Amino acid sequence: MHNLECIDVDLKERSYKIYIGFDILKGISDILRDLGAGKKVVIITNPSVNKFYGEAVNSGLRGAGFDSHTVEVPDGEEFKTIREAERLYDELITLKVDRGSTIAALGGGVIGDLAGFIAATYMRGIPYIQIPTSLLAQVDSSVGGKTAVNHPEGKNMIGVFYQPRAVIIDTKTLRTLPREELLAGLAEVVKYGIIADADLFEYLERNIKAVLLLNHDALRYIIKTSCRIKGSVVELDEREAGYRAVLNFGHTIGHAIETLTQYRDFRHGEAISIGMVYAVRLSEEMGFCARDDSSRIENLLSNIGLPTQLPDLEPDDIIASIYLDKEVRNDKIRFVLTEGIGKVKIEEDISPDILRKILEKR
Numbered sequence: 001m002h003n004l005e006c007i008d009v010d011l012k013e014r015s016y017k018i019y020i021g022f023d024i025l026k027g028i029s030d031i032l033r034d035l036g037a038g039k040k041v042v043i044i045t046n047p048s049v050n051k052f053y054g055e056a057v058n059s060g061l062r063g064a065g066f067d068s069h070t071v072e073v074p075d076g077e078e079f080k081t082i083r084e085a086e087r088l089y090d091e092l093i094t095l096k097v098d099r100g101s102t103i104a105a106l107g108g109g110v111i112g113d114l115a116g117f118i119a120a121t122y123m124r125g126i127p128y129i130q131i132p133t134s135l136l137a138q139v140d141s142s143v144g145g146k147t148a149v150n151h152p153e154g155k156n157m158i159g160v161f162y163q164p165r166a167v168i169i170d171t172k173t174l175r176t177l178p179r180e181e182l183l184a185g186l187a188e189v190v191k192y193g194i195i196a197d198a199d200l201f202e203y204l205e206r207n208i209k210a211v212l213l214l215n216h217d218a219l220r221y222i223i224k225t226s227c228r229i230k231g232s233v234v235e236l237d238e239r240e241a242g243y244r245a246v247l248n249f250g251h252t253i254g255h256a257i258e259t260l261t262q263y264r265d266f267r268h269g270e271a272i273s274i275g276m277v278y279a280v281r282l283s284e285e286m287g288f289c290a291r292d293d294s295s296r297i298e299n300l301l302s303n304i305g306l307p308t309q310l311p312d313l314e315p316d317d318i319i320a321s322i323y324l325d326k327e328v329r330n331d332k333i334r335f336v337l338t339e340g341i342g343k344v345k346i347e348e349d350i351s352p353d354i355l356r357k358i359l360e361k362r
Contacts, residue, residue, distance in 0.1 A: 005224060009143065009231040011163060011238055018143060018167040018227050022216060025056045025170050028104075028131065029064030035165050037127065038100030041068045042092065044115040045106040046075045049133050052176045057106060057131065069095055073114060077263040080110050080150050082158065088118050102127045102165070108134035108181070109141040109268060113156070116147030120162030130164045133173040135185025136269050139192070139226035142167050144234040144247075150263070154324045155255045161239050169227075171219050183305050184269025186211070187250075189222050190300060191276060192229045195246050198342030200225050205300055212304075246344050249336040250276030253359075256321035260313050273306035282350070282358045283337040293340050315359035319352050 007018040019031065032041070041061055045054060054070055061068040071091045073079055097103075105115035105128060112130050119128035130142035148159025174182065186204075193201030203221065204211070210218040230247065237244035254275030257266060266274075280297050283289045301308050310318075322333055332349040339345055 005220070007224065007227050007231055009163075010235050014145075014163040014238075016164060016166050018169065018231065020169045020171070020220065020224055020227070022220075023170065023172045024168065025053055025131070025173075026060035028057060028129075028168055029060050029066060031166055031168060032061075032066065032102065032129070033064070035127075035129075037066075037102045037165075039065070039067050040095075040097060040101040041066050041104055042095060042097055042101060043068060043070045043104045043106050044073060044088065044111060044118065045070060046073050046111055048075055049107045049111070053106060053133060053173060057104070073111060077110055077150070077258075077268070080114050080148075082149055084114065085118060085121075085149055088114075089122060092118070092122055097122070097126070099123050099126050102129065104129050104131055105142075105164075106131045106133065107137070108132065109137045112137050112142050113146070113148050113159075116145070116162055116164065117149055117159055120147050120160045125162065127165050128162075130167040132167070132169060134177055134181050135174055135223075136181070136188055137185075138169045138171075138174075138223050139185060140188040140230060140247075142169070143227055143230045144244075145238070153259070154321075155258055155263070163238075167227075169223060171216060171223065174214055174219060180267065182212070182214075184267040184273075186304050187269035187273040187276070187301070187306055189226050190297070190304070191247075191249050191272065192226045194276065194280075194297060194338055194341055195249050195336075195344045196229045196233075196342060197225060200229075201296075201300070201341050204304075205296070208300070208303055242346075245334065245346055246336055249338070249344055250274075250279050252322055252325060252333070252335055253278050253318065255325055256318045257311065257313065259321050259324075260317055261311065265311065266307075270307050273301050274308060274310060277301065277308045278310070278358055279336065280338055281361065282335065282355065283339070285354065285358060286337065286347075288337050288339050288345065290340065293338065296341065297338075310359065310362060315356045318359055319355055322355075 145163035148156035
């Protein structure tokens with residue numbers, strides 16, 4: 001395939017490439033052949049994505065001699081569950097999927113997380129590739145090997161680290177992405193600017209109109225830069241022993257919002273946008289960043305069209321939900337804070353009182 005850029009994620013024997021290009025879905029068979037994939041491929045997707053891209057992927061695979069099958073999962077975060085995983089196991093058994101088969105996750109973050117979890121646990125692990133079709137999945141959830149399903153008490157509570165064999169990003173898929181989903185994905189791009197790359201943050205401030213108009217060069221730049229940042233963090237700390245937690249900037253409060261609203265009121269990126277605003281306010285309150293940084297972050301998120309204010313939730317309910325989060329260690333709240341745009345620090349013990357003070361400021 002031409003028109004491809006590649007980013008290497010170096011994880012020794014679990015290393016893989018991220019392929020980024022425009023209109024490349026029909027050439028996925030070339031990548032699978034290079035990986036030495038077996039003949040059977042099961043595409044896990046949802047009805048919306050399947051309608052737009054299922055045929056392109058299927059015809060490309062079958063034309064190259066692969067035995068491809070499609071299994072649909074209903075749209076929505078509420079289907080990222082153990083129950084849905086059990087149904088998918090039944091489908092794989094019916095299709096006689098074995099350890100030589102490959103799962104292809106075709107969709108956004110929900111599909112990627114769920115299909116990756118299935119691949120990690122079916123027969124103790126079979127190969128899978130990520131084909132993310134939402135901006136959020138392209139810049140974040142498809143890279144790094146985090147797979148999971150939700151529990152009623154918390155997001156991604158049941159999961160495993162399991163790396164894909166490849167990530168294939170076709171920026172053309174963003175043309176059919178609902179605008180709200182595009183905006184939600186941009187929240188994660190803003191996050192990368194805050195935690196690691198002031199130039200990326202400034203690029204978004206200057207070029208947000210071009211990004212929102214789906215300018216190909218602008219999209220390629222923000223996706224490539226985000227994937228490089230994510231890949232470099234994962235290389236340093238694959239299983240989140242410490243440093244990888246910087247990727248959770250905005251997620252501590254964001255996950256609590258998602259959980260308390262039962263994943264129905266906010267897209268993931270929308271919740272993370274709010275979480276980042278309150279994380280930077282906490283950073284400012286604790287003296288780690290300047291008011292100017294806080295204002296720039298809130299202004300950029302507002303200019304994108306993302307929410308910046310907490311919904312009508314009680315601060316104590318948010319704090320109680322945070323205590324169930326994976327970021328809590330020994331009953332201590334670990335929080336990612338910013339020291340200015342492009343730099344973050346991890347605080348291991350945030351007082352509930354100072355958190356409550358910030359949450360009460362609406």
